[in-house]
Amino acid sequence: MPEGHTLHRAARLQQRRFAGHQLRVDSPQGRFSDGAALLDGRLLEGVEAVGKHLFHRWEGGLTVHIHLGLFGKFKTYTGEAPEPTQGTRLRWWGEPGTLHLTGPTACDVIESDAEEQLLLRIGPDPLAVRRGDKQRVLSAFARRRIPVAQLLLDQAVVSGIGNVYRAEFCFLAGVDPFMPANEVPSEKVEDIWRLAIAHMRVGERTGRIVTVDPPEVGARLHREIGSRERLYVYKRHGLGCRRCSSAIRKAPLAGRTVWWCPTCQR
DNA sequence: GCTGCATGATGAA
DNA sequence: TCATCCTGCAGCA
Structure with missing residues (x-):
């Protein structure tokens, strides 16, 4: 499940629940x-997310860097927690409850210089906008000729966007995912940046990627509606486009799959 | 039960 | 561009 919204949400919830508490920590795996x-x-002092990366600040100046990769998951429990599985890389527990982490790509105590190196490679984050970010994104697009959908997965260009959001943002902006980034009109690049800020914020709050306009599905949105109903193009190949009924297409792009509507996105 | 694929990223060739 | 690492589960036999 991990695109940037997942990590920012995890940071917020873990901060609220566990920060300020002394915790027992082990690694069942x-x-x-x-x-x-x-x-x-030690005391967990704070939790921060940057793009798809998570940083835990522990008492004594220790920082743990976690990246969930494709498979990583956090699970938290109140009261009695189940036995950790073979794959539980990290477990902590204390007065507020228990946390299990499985399947991360990275889970390491890192030195401050390694953290600096890492942060230098992480581009503007739609969930933590800073002055000049939009300009940085615009100039990155202007400099690169790779397909726009490929550039959107480059974490140095925009951080936190993953395969679901990139397909959806290209659809919402009406941009062909294969168009060279430097040929995308700057208004469209600004649209994508704005869409990322708006939709990922919703994702962070709800824990779900939802890009369809709320009026289309109404209040049922966050409940029984399946994931395909919450999106316009991702994994909807063969189905009719919600806007124009053309068959949604899919194709590989630089090792990942991208979905789009050939009519709405030119 | 087995296979392939998945909301990610890296390092070698 | 490819192989590799990480885990779980849908789809199939």
């Missing part, structure tokens, strides 16, 4: 045993 031993019994 064993692959984070050294790190866990360092952290065990």
Whole structure:
């Protein structure tokens, strides 16, 4: 599930629930045993998300960097927690409850210089907008000729966008995903940036990627509606476009799959 | 039960 | 561009 909204949401919820508490830490799987031993019994001071990266600040100046990759998941429990599984890389527990982390691409105690290096490679984050970000995105687009949908997955250009959001934003902006980035009119690039800010904020609040206009599905939106009903193009190949009924298409692009409407996106 | 695929990213060739 | 790492589960036999 992890695009940027997932990480920002995790940061917010973990901050609210666990920050300020002393926690026991271990690594049932064993692959984070050294790190866990360092952290065990310390106070969790804070949690921050940047793009798809998460940073936990622990008492004593220790920072843990987590990247969920494609498979990583956090689960939290109140009261009695289930036994960790073979794959539980990190577990912590204390007065507020228990947290299990499975399947992350990265889970490491990192030094401050490594963190600086990492942060330098992370581009403007629609969920943490700073002055000049839009300009940075515009100039990155102007400089690159790779397909716009490919550029949108480059975390140095915009951080936090993943395969679902990129397909949806191209649709909403009416942009052909294969158009070279430097040929996309700057108004369209600004549209994409604005769409990212608006939709990822909703994703962060709800925990779900929803891009269809609320009027289309009404209040049922966040409940029983299946994921295909919450989106315009992602994984909807063969189905009719919600706007024009053309068959949604899919194709590989630089090792990932992209979906689009050949009529609405030119 | 097995296969392939998935909301990610990296390092080698 | 490819192989690789991480895990779970839908779809199939």
